[in-house]
Amino acid sequence: MLEIFVIAFCLYFAFNIYTSFMQIGYVKEAKKLKAIILDSSKYEEAANYSIEKEKLAIVSSFYDFILFILWIGFGLSYLDSLIQIESFWLKAVIFVDLFIIINWILTLPFELYSTFKLNKKYGFSNMAPALFIKDTMKTGFLFLVFGSLVIAGISFIINSFSSWWIWGFAFIFAVIILINMLYPVIRDKMFDKFEKLKDKDLEVKIENLLNEVGFKSSGVFSVDASKRDNRLNAYFGGLGATKRVVLFDTLVEKLTHNELLAVLGHELGHFKNGDIVKNIGIMGVVMFVFFAIFGNLPDELFLGLSLNNEPYAIITVFMIFSPILSFFLMPLISMISRHNEYAADDFGSNLQSKEDLVSALLKLANENKSFPLSHPLYIFFYYSHPPLVERFKELGYDVKTMEFKEK
Template sequence: MKKKWGLIAVLTFGLYVVAMYFYFFYSQNSGIPATLKGTAADPSTFLTAQELVLSEDLSKIRNFLFFIATPFEWLLYIVIMSTGISRLFERWSPEQQKWAIWRNAMYIFLLSFLLFILQLPLDYYQYTLSKSYGISTQLFSSWMRDNVIDFWLDFGMSVIIVTVLYWLIKKSMKRWWLYAWALTVPFSIFLLFIQPVVIDPIYNDFSPLKDKVLETKILSLAEQADIPSEHVYEVNMSEKTNAFNAYVTGIGENSRIVLWDTTLNRLTDEEILFIMAHEMGHYVKKDIYLNITVYLLMTLIGLWLIAKIMPWMISRYGSILKIKQMSNIHSLPLFLLISSFLLFFSNPLSNVVSRYQEVRADEYAMELVENPEAAVSTFQQLTKAGLGEVNPSALVKWFRYSHPPMLDRINKVADQAKEE
């Protein structure tokens, strides 16, 4: 019976992969509306013939990989549980240790390392894909270093989170989810506070913006927007990518305005100022607080759903998944499976909120810099650098796009440019 369920899971995943493959490579065709042909939003007007082909091919592969990567993760969790690997890892943890955190650390290391190894081929393929299309410039040694850093940072946080979580489950099977959520609030704010000054510099080198003339222009914009800021930072990303980006991160005194050096090297000052005005729009509209609120609300709902779903699954499929009770740490893959499932299907909702914020930030940037021509060229350059898909299908937009499609963004600002 257990082998039957495992085979069903593998076959179901295989059929799903085939269905997604045919959808993205043979049936999906977003195209460009006839009314926008030849306009600034039409990629054929700002991409070369080769870039158009590369963009179309890369978008298909990226979308396909996105929709199979998470279900592949679900399959791994099911296999790890049903084959008894999770229980085996728990037995290997040193029971003689007095402190649960050390036993949990051993279990989490074994589980994390196994998942890291099993998912590495797919991650490596995505890395080589980006390299082959000229987007990534990162050496393998640098890419591997980032992956190792990710592993140890995730491991360290997981040990703390999981230890506290399972302690709460053992103390209160009925209300653990509420107590866990209450602890999520200060922990999330703490991570936001330390990220710019502790976590981000582990991956890249940050320094004050060297172009002081441009910095003066950016700080002048910040002053118009009533944003207290003394410095703009640049980060060396050209050794990793050809893509552009700029962002505002952190909260309070640790907040930072950051520009990638690729953005500085390949965009004009007017285009950079539009990007920075967009980021300032997020600050002025207090999007970070909205994001925190939405995240905490979705976390509360998610933990409550896990508290309902997980005991039911253990009571019904515990023998197949080799889980006797929820409070045993070998039930962690089931917790992660349900969490990943809920997170994946919450993407459309979180993306709607994000796209709403991005539209507001675009509108604010247009008001602040009053330069629609720079806005159009900025969006075109962003598309060109990342070989992005300007008009994705509805399915891709719902699940993948935290920003409005470039077709919509370019068309909107282009219309405003005509009016002026």
């Protein structure tokens, strides 16, 4: 059984490398073409950034593959030999926490390079070392406290029920819903500075837009995202009473009122089309399948890893091998997501105007240096949003001239 999982991981690794090389070659050729969507200087810069990111991804994939071999070869069994605790839930908490912490330490150089070298080189990252350390300490605290509670909870379920995977799925699904509900509150209290919009005229326009589609929220906020990154973004965070509209300060600074309303109109399209509920449903189905698989693994798999079929081992095996299943489900999930994005564009352009949405997307692409062209296979697997070229075509614009053409 272990051999099947190892072969699947090798295929997952090989395909990751293959798609990255295909993407690099494609972007290198596309870079020679006349610039579209982006300004000429940013077109080349965006291509270079895309290529460097993929090169880093290739190195990271090889590194992850080596870690995978080391973990299943002797790492897990060695860690198991160090933790001689009779309490099943305490052993699970310590074992899984150490597994995650060791992995984080070993992959930290890639995070540091991406944040302080690559993203600073292309004018994205504003992260200061002190803020990085502060963020890391807060994240670590949340993980050790709440993550450990979740590990203890799922360990209790595994140890208490023969069909534990059904109850385990319900427990973890409820935890994820709770996290989504509390996310904006946690960000507000521990990481970001949320403020009511200073531009009262914009706030009134946004409130009117929300009321027009029946979206009720706890308010519209601006967040000081620029202290970490210069990229533009906005999102609807939270669920129920915690639901709020969050605008990055970089977005408020760069976009006009009408462009901002067009971006929010797109996001409201997801709300109006029920995409949030659909996504939660899809996530639930995928998680249920995962739990059904990992809840019925034979003892031979754990014997192959020199582990006992106990909560600590089941949780760790889940964490190691679930990315493989996620990867092979990715094309279907990405296809559904791209369909939803087209529908949200249509809704947003009708709510505001096509001109405002196109203008906003152009600014977002230029400021975020998003290269507009990618290899079809790369798009098929990794793109949750359609390429900008295709989005503009659906909105009726010729990307070569950016002139509107009635469809």
